[in-house]
Amino acid sequence: MAEPAGRTLGDEETAALERVIRSGMLSSVWGTEARALEREVGEMYGSRFAIACSSGTAALHLSVVAAAPDPGDEIITTPITDFGTVAPILAQNAVPVFADVDPRDGNLDPDAVAELVGPRTRAIMAVHLFGSPARVAELRALADEHGLTLIEDCAQAWLSELPDGRYAGAAGHVATLSLQQWKHITCGDGGLALTDDEELARRMRLFADKGWDRAAGRSHESLGLNYRMTELQAAVARAQLVKLPGVVGSRRRTAGLLVEALRGLESVRAGEIVLPRPPGHAWWLFPLVLPGGDAPALAAHLSAAGVPARAGYLQEPLNRAPLWGRPVYGASQYPLEDYRPAPCPEAERLVSSTLLTIDWNEHYTSEHVTAIADAVAGYPGRP
Ligand SMILES: *Cc1c(COP(=O)(O)O)cnc(C)c1O
Numbered sequence: 033m034a035e036p037a038g039r040t041l042g043d044e045e046t047a048a049l050e051r052v053i054r055s056g057m058l059s060s061v062w063g064t065e066a067r068a069l070e071r072e073v074g075e076m077y078g079s080r081f082a083i084a085c086s087s088g089t090a091a092l093h094l095s096v097v098a099a100a101p102d103p104g105d106e107i108i109t110t111p112i113t114d115f116g117t118v119a120p121i122l123a124q125n126a127v128p129v130f131a132d133v134d135p136r137d138g139n140l141d142p143d144a145v146a147e148l149v150g151p152r153t154r155a156i157m158a159v160h161l162f163g164s165p166a167r168v169a170e171l172r173a174l175a176d177e178h179g180l181t182l183i184e185d186c187a188q189a190w191l192s193e194l195p196d197g198r199y200a201g202a203a204g205h206v207a208t209l210s211l212q213q214w215k216h217i218t219c220g221d222g223g224l225a226l227t228d229d230e231e232l233a234r235r236m237r238l239f240a241d242k243g244w245d246r247a248a249g250r251s252h253e254s255l256g257l258n259y260r261m262t263e264l265q266a267a268v269a270r271a272q273l274v275k276l277p278g279v280v281g282s283r284r285r286t287a288g289l290l291v292e293a294l295r296g297l298e299s300v301r302a303g304e305i306v307l308p309r310p311p312g313h314a315w316w317l318f319p320l321v322l323p324g325g326d327a328p329a330l331a332a333h334l335s336a337a338g339v340p341a342r343a344g345y346l347q348e349p350l351n352r353a354p355l356w357g358r359p360v361y362g363a364s365q366y367p368l369e370d371y372r373p374a375p376c377p378e379a380e381r382l383v384s385s386t387l388l389t390i391d392w393n394e395h396y397t398s399e400h401v402t403a404i405a406d407a408v409a410g411y412p413g414r415p
Contacts, residue, residue, distance in 0.1 A: 033214050038393055040217070040275045041268075048267035058263050060084065061246065065266035070224070072273055073209070077199055079226040081233035084266060085240050088187040088210025089116035090259040091223035092157075093123060094236035095206040098227065099155035099181035101126040104367040108148050109157040111349035111379040112138045116210075117159055117185050118350055122360055125367055126154065130351040132376040136306060136321060138345075138387060139166035141378070146174055155181040160189030160200045162389065163314030168194065168203035181205045187223075190216040191280040193312035200312070201226055206236075211265070216279050216316065216394075217272035219265040282394040283315035286401050290318060293405035299413070305330075317345075317389040320408075325385035330411050337407035340391035349379040 033039065052058065052065060060066030066084045074082035085091050101107060103125035109117055111130040121128045131144040138161045145156060156175055158166045168184055175182040184201050186192065187210035192200035201207030206229075211222030227233050235254070238245065243256035261269075291307050299305045306321040322330060327343040334341035351373035359365050390404060 033391070033393065038395065040272065040279060040394065044271040044274070045268045048271045049264060052263045052267045055263075060261050060263050060266060061241070063263040063266075065263040065270060066261045069261075069266045069270050069273070072270060073224050074226065076273070076276075077201055077207070077226055079201070079207070080228045081226065081230070083225045083233065083236050083240060084261040084269075085223045085225065085259040086261055086265075087116070087221045087259075088114075088185075088208060088212055088215075088223040089119060090240070091208035091210070091225040092116055092183070092185060093120035093257075094225045094239055094259065095157070095183040095208050096120040096124045096126065096155070097239045098206050098225075098229075098232040098235050099183065100235070101154040104152065105154040106148075106150065106152045107155045107157055108145050108153060110138075110140045110159050110161070111351040111373070111376045112161060112345065112382065113159040113185065113350065114187065115350065115353075116187070117157055121157075122368075127152075127367055127371065128350075128373070129153070130349075130373045130376055130379075132378045133382065134167075135323070135378045135382065135386070137161065137164045137308065138319070138379070138382050139164060140171065142167050142170035142174060144376075145171060149174065149178050149180070153178065153180055155183055157183040157185060158204070159185040159187075160192050160314075162308075162319050163189045163192050163316040164308060164319070165189070165192050165194050165200050165312040168200070169196070172203045175205075183208070187212070187215060188316035189314050190276060192314040195312065200314075205229060206232060211269050211272070216283075216314065217269070217276050219268035219272065222261055222265045222269055279394040280314050282396075283392055284310070284313070286396040286398070287313065287315040287318055287392060289398060289401045290404060293401060294408060297409055299411070304413075305408070315392045318392045320388045320390070321382070322386050322388065325381075326413070327386050327388040330408070331388050333411045334388075334390070334404075334407050337403075337410070339404050339407050341388055343385075343388050344383045345387060345389055346383050349376060349383045351376050352380065 184204035
């Protein structure tokens with residue numbers, strides 16, 4: 033994904049950039065590209081409102097603003113995700129509460145979430161990890177029962193599908209997307225927040241543009257930053273969006289071939305290697321779970337065979353990140369005085385020993401799949 037051959041950037045994106053540059057208007061406040069991108073993504077997702085912004089993290093910050101926690105309120109989320117999911121919670125003076133995950137796919141375990149809902153809980157942020165659909169229908173029911181906002185972080189899950197056939201993002205009050213370099217489609221950096229709720233959309237749009245309602249003059253209604261997407265980003269993103277169905281379709285085809293190729297392995301039949309479940313998966317990465325703790329050894333074996341594989345995804349799950357217990361703003365730890373995230377044993381096991389990811393790509397061929405399958409089949413097991 034760091035090379036042109038691993039991306040889908042080409043003549044269409046070049047033409048889009050030239051169109052914007054020749055127009056002389058690079059700002060989305062007065063240009064047409066970001067507004068068009070919002071319309072197109074909104075239509076694709078069947079979402080009433082889409083707000084383009086400068087990154088996936090910015091989109092998540094908008095989603096936390098939409099949930100409107102009071103300082104010190106709690107937002108329940110997963111410890112296995114990009115820090116962009118969690119940083120906005122801290123930025124809004126809220127407290128991230130980490131729920132444990134399903135050991136089969138690393139996605140939030142709704143039962144673990146339910147146990148953590150308390151009087152200060154305001155929102156649940158679910159992540160569709162690696163493109164595998166999280167159990168958001170159950171999380172939405174839980175959110176509705178307790179009057180919480182459900183946010184779906186779909187940064188790794190462009191066109192992932194829920195069991196009811198809708199795209200991941202449809203179950204939440206707000207869904208967020210990322211256009212960062214490594215995602216299914218990219219404009220370098222960029223993001224979108226989706227919602228059907230007019231009031232949440234208004235809050236998010238104001239926060240992305242300094243609290244400034246441009247239709248109303250030059251007054252500032254609320255706290256806001258500058259999270260605007262530029263026309264250059266938006267024009268590239270629009271060209272990428274056209275390619276998205278092909279990108280996801282291709283990843284699904286080759287990932288399906290790998291699942292088929294691995295299904296018959298003795299180690300898979302014996303449950304020593306657990307395969308990902310294809311339904312709805314968008315295959316940002318191809319994960320394997322080794323319940324016996326062999327993920328680092330298999331990752332080393334695959335790397336030696338030239339397969340881009342890594343164990344753990346993170347150095348440590350976010351509930352174990354070094355930042356807890358350190359000052360958050362200046363010398364202050366508010367609102368995290370004496371705060372230590374609770375253990376999340378399943379997440380910790382996944383990251384330290386049972387989870388492995390193989391980089392995936394829309395340009396993989398059946399030869400790549402065969403090479404990966406052969407490398408996995410050749411793993412001798414722990415000495
Ligand atoms: C990439 C990513 C983000 C952050 O997106 P940026 O565009 O890099 O800010 C947040 N959450 C998840 C799950 C991601 O993969």
